[in-house]
Amino acid sequence: MKKIIFSLLLGIASVIPFGGSANAFDSTFASYLQSKLNILKSNFNLVGISAAVQIPGKGIWTGTAGISSSDSDNVTAEMVFAAGSVTKNFIAAVILQLEEADSLSLNDSISKWIPQYQNIPGNVTINQLLDHSSGIYNVTDNPAFISAINSNLNRFWTIEEVLSGGFVLTPYFTPGSGFRYSNTGYMILGLIISKIMKTSLRDQFYKRFYKPYNLNETYFEINDTVTSPFAHNWVDLNGDGILDDAFFVPLTAINSSTIGAGGVISNPENLVRWASQIFGGNVISNNSLNKMLTFRPATISGANGYGLGTMRYQFSAGRTGYGHGGNIFGYSTIVIYDPVESISIALMINKDISAGSLGVSFMNWVLQYTTSSVTSDTEIIPKRFTLLQNYPNPFNPETKIEFHLTNNENISLSVFNILGQEVEILFEGLLPAGVHTFNWNAKDLSGGIYFYKLSSAQHSDIRKMMLVK
Known part of the structure; x- marks a missing residue:
């Protein structure tokens, strides 16, 4: 030494x-x-x-x-x-x-x-x-x-x-x-x-x-x-x-x-x-x-x-x-x-x-x-990776985003504005197979059209939503 x-x-x-x-x-x-x-x-x-x-x-x-x-x-x-x-x-x-x-x-x-x-x-x-x-x-x-x-x-x-x-x-x-x-x-x-x-x-x-x-x-x-x-x-x-x-x-x-x-x-x-x-x-x-x-x-x-x-x-x-x-x-x-x-x-x-x-x-x-406020139901295992339409939509300022995972996966859930700029990462991390719901509060954002994207190593999906203020 x-x-x-x-x-x-x-x-x-x-x-x-x-x-x-x-x-x-x-x-x-x-x-x-x-x-x-x-x-x-x-x-x-x-x-x-x-x-x-x-x-x-x-x-x-x-x-x-x-x-x-x-x-x-x-x-x-x-x-x-x-x-x-x-x-x-x-x-x-x-x-x-x-x-x-x-x-x-x-x-x-x-x-x-x-x-x-x-x-x-x-x-x-x-x-x-x-x-x-x-x-x-x-x-x-x-x-x-x-x-x-x-x-x-x-x-x-x-x-x-x-x-x-x-x-x-x-x-x-x-x-x-x-x-x-x-x-x-x-x-x-x-x-x-x-x-x-x-x-x-x-x-x-x-x-x-x-x-x-x-x-x-x-x-x-x-x-x-x-x-x-x-x-x-x-x-x-x-x-x-x-x-x-x-x-x-x-x-x-x-x-x-x-x-x-x-x-x-x-x-x-x-x-x-x-x-x-x-x-x-x-x-x-x-x-x-x-x-x-x-x-x-x-x-x-x-x-x-x-x-x-x-x-x-x-x-x-x-x-x-x-x-x-x-x-x-x-x-x-x-x-x-x-x-x-x-x-x-x-x-x-x-x-x-x-x-x-x-x-x-x-x-x-x-x-x-x-x-x-992610809530998860792992008793029901979905048959396919799915990103559902948020509800309510249009919304002000809170909405729910539901998605289904068939396997334990590292996922990313993000929101983008109409220019394609990422404005908020809602969740990043490992989630188990099941039905997941994300409660999102957009109180700090201006009204308009936004897109939310769910992605994993194998899948990706995107949907549109409208914030009314």
Whole structure:
């Protein structure tokens, strides 16, 4: 093994009941989600991926694709992954709870809580650490720090050793005058939490979050025993451009030297439930949640804003969601919550990739399905592929489009204007054999003649309809 490349940017489906019966999460939707997961696996050349979707009243869907280890064993929904910087959302939640308990103030200068370190201005506030406006140098960008970690992967570091080791270079800017993502800031926040509570971050996470919210497959990197199966991470270890199963590589130095910036281990099912709790207002007060969701503009990992330990994501149709991404040595994670329908999604991947865009695409697919109102009857198997006339027709603004499939097929249902321009993709994905009805609302379109087209690999049909306004 020539070198270790260290970076910190901290097909099976099932349904878990949540706020409703298991049957509420219908098999057609589950098949649709699995087909989209398979697309991500293929399009981004992933080794393995695990996903979960939580929809109130329907349940939690989980799905996987690809392999975990070099023995070609499949990724399973029970497997946990290192969540990297998703940890920052948990850190922010602890800090906000401490402020609610009058243990600290977001306006406190960090000099109140930690000693002076070189290149770490004492007048930086806790709030500036949380929203990355402190200007403090991101230690994981320092090649000297990376070399120190790689020189002994079994070494256990303390954060104090990192901060005093000459790895924190000159600040990017004066506190509060800009935005620059910094893992160092969250490592300092972890120190502050441990000093106030006189316990480890692990103990705080278990007491405040893991146990109260039944996150039973969520762990902490340091001083914890992981009993769940662990997905193997894949990294190009020798620089030949080929990913290697890196699960044998010790992570003690990597994990201990960045605690606070990372540290959470979990699976997608636990993370979608966490997202629904934190962003649903069950973990912190409404006042604290408003602070967490006050965003400054930022372009980072598929997000367009950063709040307190929270990234902002833009979906199609102008909708906005919240969450966080994370990467650490062959693991990538994205968690996103849609506040309109209280839908949570999580993707965990066993190679390094900027997962934000994947998460946004997956959430768009979920929202496309939930807002499209496809209903399916699979008890009757039609004899031929058929696209029926919409009804009512003419219509304003809602109509139904019925079509028949003789086999399980990946289909596309789209609408075109009279110029032949595609104006909306109503549905793309796998549907089972049966009779399907799509409820379409054209409230955002002008009146006129439109065409709707149904196509699959083997068939295609098109019909005309009239929107009257």
